[in-house]
Amino acid sequence: MEIERHEYDVVVIGAGGAGLRAAIEARQQGKRTAIVCKSLFGKAHTVMAEGGAAAAMGNVNSDDNWMVHFRDTMRGGKFLNNWRMAELHAKEAADRVWELEAWGALFDRTKDGKISQRNFGGHEYPRLAHVGDRTGLELIRTLQQRVVALQQEDYETHGDYEAYIKVFQECTVTRLLKDASSVHGPAGAISGAFGYWRETGNFILFDAPAVVLATGGIGKSYVVTSNSWEYTGDGHALALLAGANLINMEFIQFHPTGMVWPPSVRGILVTESVRGDGGVLRNSEGKRFMFDYIPDVFKDKYATTEEEGDRWYTDQANNRRPPELLPRDEVARAINAEVKAGRGSPQGGVFLDVSTRLPAEEIKRRLPSMHHQFKELADVDITAEPMQVGPTCHYIMGGVEVDADTGAAAVPGLFAAGEVSGGMHGSNRLGGNSLSDLLVFGRRAGLGAAEYVNALPARPAVAQESVDAAKAEALAPLERSGENPYEVHHELQRTMNDLVGIIRKAEEVSEALEVVEKLKERVELVGAAGSRIYNPGWHLALDLRNMLLVSECVARAALLRQESRGGHTRDDFPGMNPEWRRKLLVCATPDGAAVTVEEKVQPPMRKDLFDLFDLGELKKYLTEEELGNAE
């Protein structure tokens, strides 16, 4: 059968916040842009983001500025962050949020008519631009509508809505294609992408010199996750297979508050705003246990008594914040410890209570979708009773290693932004930094891709052999009548959840790696019954390759990093180690099947950024040598 073929300047894979922002930028730079996404346009996982977009606009507290935001981000990531990304992010987030407003976003307002900002874990000042607790929806809808606005412009000038920007929805990319020669530009440069329509099962080929990955995360490798089915680590795997590197893959954020009941919605997120707006965590004894879990590095930043914590909500200048608002990794570990100690709730979580803290009306106004979610899914009225919550796999800090300024990966023509890229958040992401990350680096990747295309002497060519190989690979599961892919998937999820979860041990991670090896063999044999038309079993069989590759990266890196930091907690190495802070673990797959991991030393922070911190604080994180060099 003839393969449908399209020619574009930039192909963006993923239509969440980062993908859409990248596509908008590429189109604004005059590039013909395709957006390819697995779901319908506007359904991407970004809609699930609730709290807000962190940007130091200083609308609520005028003391806020990019430097404070930068410091908070670095602290949250335990100084493992790519400092240049953290700097760009802190500096540009405000502009990106304001830009959304000019595209039609309607954020909640302050009294004087500016964008309102709310408190969030790890942020020193109220910083999150938000719309109730559905900020992600607002963000994606605004970007979606901006894409439509650009299409309308193109319709005016060219008579075709899709002259410059087109969405290929319900379409999955399975391989990135490269130019083998160096005739048309840098050797091994990206020349296109190969995929299939979910709807018909027909193949599609993009001829494009630049590809922006914006595929989000990997949560579907875990049983308990807040992520949707799309989060199968496609971008991570595509990048690896194309020859790019992944960094920080051992750092996975377990959001402290996911729903624990009913089983079918286990893992679905309960927004951090519940705590930001006054909600408290209690164990089965009714104790606000977070006061027992304040780590030393945060001792002077958090309240030590309930009274002080409660005063903070109304008087932030004179009180320290309650420990419920510690960074997510701390809270998740604390909940995990309480449950293990037998002080959990009946369904295996802890209690998150806002009902005794705010009047019912206020709860409904501030947390409408949480109220709705619990009412509809769990039959719990959060204005009258506490919720039960527990940690859920939420976000991967690791991802494609990219250049901070342009989003460029190691492979020429390959770019990445958003969750699929790595470095920005270090070992742990602060809540609210994700939506702003999408916007800042989505734009930069779109811009980077456009500039890369401008500088190319000629378009790299798609080699027919690689297309044939990709086609054969995609068709394979349909031609077999083997094991049901759902079973392999389920075993992978259980393995990762139990053995490479929130708390890790060397033996368990090694065991997980053995299981992954076996699963790799089983994946070679899974079959998908039925036709090519909208066949979810087939789709899953293809996604399994990606999930396994990524899971292997996570496990291998987790085994190597012998310390606990942010989203990586080793039972056998409980402390943070400054030597490890300097090192990144870089995953690659030279042969396209086995994963290798290498250590790489991070470049030291630029002097002016270094000076933003108090030396006393840096001593907790940096080695003597690093501290000495800076002086």
Add this chain to the structure above:
Amino acid sequence: MSYKAKFKVWRGEGGEGKLEDFTVEVNEGEVVLDIIHRLQATQAPDLAVRWNCKAGKCGSCSMEINGKPRLGCMTRMSTFEEDETITVTPMRTFPVIKDLVTDVSFNYQKAREIPSFTPPADVRPGEYRMKQVDVERSQEFRKCIECFMCNNVCHVIRDHEENKPAFAGPRFLMRIAELDMHPYDVAERKDSAQEQHGLGYCNITKCCTEVCPEHIKITDNALIPMKERVVDRKYDPLVWLGNKIFRRKS
């Protein structure tokens, strides 16, 4: 706590298909989408269903359950009797691709026909000043998760395919209302709502509001106010005269 439930699921490709019977396990706390997934995993691996967030936030799993448009992920099994046969069909108003998956491109097409947010040329990003009370109405409409169940249930197009070209459907008439009420939008939307997007087809029978999973008061807060705004412009001689005399722009 688990029991076997009887399901009838519409299966087919293109328009052709039929209701197929299934008996399937149901556990406590599950929703219809869970059961569909169980069918996929155990009995019908190629059963097509669209879904995503599973928390009522993305609007992907719209289907018709016992004849009513519902989100599969937000329809708890406990709302049915154990001996009840549950019938699941795809949305009726849109062409079916396979099983429960429909081609909703109608909606994307309509979205494109509505002129985007048009702020005054001289306001720069960061300079917007809007009071909370002035954005609240439009914010309600922006809660929309685009499940397209309102467009699916609306009899104007559900029962009359031929009206599709002339009628944007509740979702996009609401989008027009959202923009028309936006404090900074300057585009003309009233005449076009009536002339191009078919607001006059709406006979306010409120099914859109009834099925909205976000509980947006589509009819009372968007469609009727928009109809009244159209009346100002087109059918009310007094307002027309007043505008002429005082040279007001509403």
Add this chain to the structure above:
Amino acid sequence: MTQTTPESPVRRQRAQIKVRTLRTDNWWLAPLLTFLGLSSFLVYGVWAIFDGSYYYAPSEYIAPFSSPCLATSCPEGARFLGLAPFGDWYTLPPGLLILGLPGGFRLTCYYYRKSYYRSFWLSPPACAVQEPHGKYSGETRFPLIIQNIHRYFFYAAIAIGLILAYDAVLALIHTPTGLGTWILILNAVLINLYTLSCHSCRHITAGRLNHFSRHPVRYKAWTFVSKLNAKHQPLAWASMFSVMGADFYVRLVAKGIVNFPFA
């Protein structure tokens, strides 16, 4: 995204489901009850217009269906402010003169439209139940495009509502202890609440504005009307039954059928 998916020949067809609806609940009940309720109102209205005993002088009760009484045939005390503007040529029942105003208000009311489009015209009878008509053009053309004059009926309904309130006050002055007085008061309250809860009223107070913050008084009014508006449907039914009840009661008193001491 018309184009985001390729055309293929198997598509472009709706699922072929032959039945009008797959709903399993009693979806026909609500339209049936509405049909019966509205029909009873119509039947009663026709009877009431032609019924002559609409005024009970001793207590100053006037039946709401015949108020304001503006024909020369109206008894002296029943005439609204003593007026009889239509002259002697008009010999039909006085109720007919004003019937069109409250009737038109209800006929073009956004709630009643929903209820009779559903229950009388079956367009649609209930959500996700196929309607029986082959063609549908809604309110885009004559005659239904006339529904757009609703706000003018609203202006008239304000006047009618005030007159009913005035009638109730007159009755209160003359017969403070009469049951009829309190029925008329209750009716006047419900009628006025229904009138104020009107969608057009909501639009006029401030709904047409885009900057509530610049018109704090109108915004307050809008907020109040919006609250009432959310109850437009119950108020429509309550005021419909109250006006029927009050009207019937006054006629019973006027006919002498009801004649206990505090009637």
